Amino acid sequence: MEQSLAERYAAIKAGIPGGVTLVAVSKTRSASEVQALYDLGHRDFGENYPQELREKQPALPADIRWHFIGHLQRSNVKYLAPYVHLIHGVEDERLLDEIEKRANAAGRVIDVLLQVHIAQEETKHGLSPDELRNAVRSWPWGSWPHVRVRGLMGMATLTDDREQVRTEFRALHAHWSEVRNLGAFPIAEFTELSMGMSSDADLAVQEGSTMVRIGTAIFGDRAAR
Numbered sequence: 001m002e003q004s005l006a007e008r009y010a011a012i013k014a015g016i017p018g019g020v021t022l023v024a025v026s027k028t029r030s031a032s033e034v035q036a037l038y039d040l041g042h043r044d045f046g047e048n049y050p051q052e053l054r055e056k057q058p059a060l061p062a063d064i065r066w067h068f069i070g071h072l073q074r075s076n077v078k079y080l081a082p083y084v085h086l087i088h089g090v091e092d093e094r095l096l097d098e099i100e101k102r103a104n105a106a107g108r109v110i111d112v113l114l115q116v117h118i119a120q121e122e123t124k125h126g127l128s129p130d131e132l133r134n135a136v137r138s139w140p141w142g143s144w145p146h147v148r149v150r151g152l153m154g155m156a157t158l159t160d161d162r163e164q165v166r167t168e169f170r171a172l173h174a175h176w177s178e179v180r181n182l183g184a185f186p187i188a189e190f191t192e193l194s195m196g197m198s199s200d201a202d203l204a205v206q207e208g209s210t211m212v213r214i215g216t217a218i219f220g221d222r223a224a225r
């Protein structure tokens with residue numbers, strides 16, 4: 001028998017240790033599906049598409065913490081800046097310039113994660129480990145006072161090979177520890193490691209994830225987009 005949303009949500013929550021944030025990935029889901037999970041007490045939701053988020057956000061409760069987990073173009077930052085809770089996928093300086101400008105205009109400090117490319121697929125976004133080190137050492141972090149770097153985000157290769165996925169998550173955790181210790185960001189702020197989706201969240205948590213992004217395991221299969 002098919003499980004209800006409440007049953008799936010309870011099962012997912014039971015599998016995630018306290019201290020790990022569950023981001024419910026609601027891309028392609030209707031506002032009423034989001035509202036249903038909100039009514040079960042959930043507040044952290046992840047979206048990939050700015051246009052979709054622009055439609056949903058005003059229709060839903062204002063205390064939802066919206067995580068932007070997709071690839072963000074500079075032209076869309078202005079729409080999200082007034083309310084976005086965390087931008088997971090930052091990978092270039094010009095995007096940081098734009099977030100700084102729009103956060104300042106909105107009178108906010110916006111939290112971001114730097115995205116690291118750990119997968120074997122070239123289609124995934126993110127800085128290579130070398131680019132990450134270089135960015136942390138040499139990008140002008142002081143020129144973005146309205147941006148706060150809270151940690152790293154990454155996506156493992158889409159594969160059934162669980163050992164490979166584990167190896168990639170372990171590598172990302174090592175990069176995270178390294179960056180934490182470089183001193184570019186206050187250690188008390190650089191606390192988040194966003195990794196793990198429906199198929200691999202268990203491995204991600206074992207390898208030190210502090211934030212898992214789960215869509216289908218909560219809401220069911222997504223229609224093709």
Ligand SMILES: *Cc1c(COP(=O)(O)O)cnc(C)c1O
Pocket residue numbers: 025027048069070155196197198199213214215216217
């Ligand atoms: C869609 C998406 C997810 C959620 O994927 P599921 O397999 O549905 O859990 C997580 N992270 C990112 C970046 C995504 O685009």
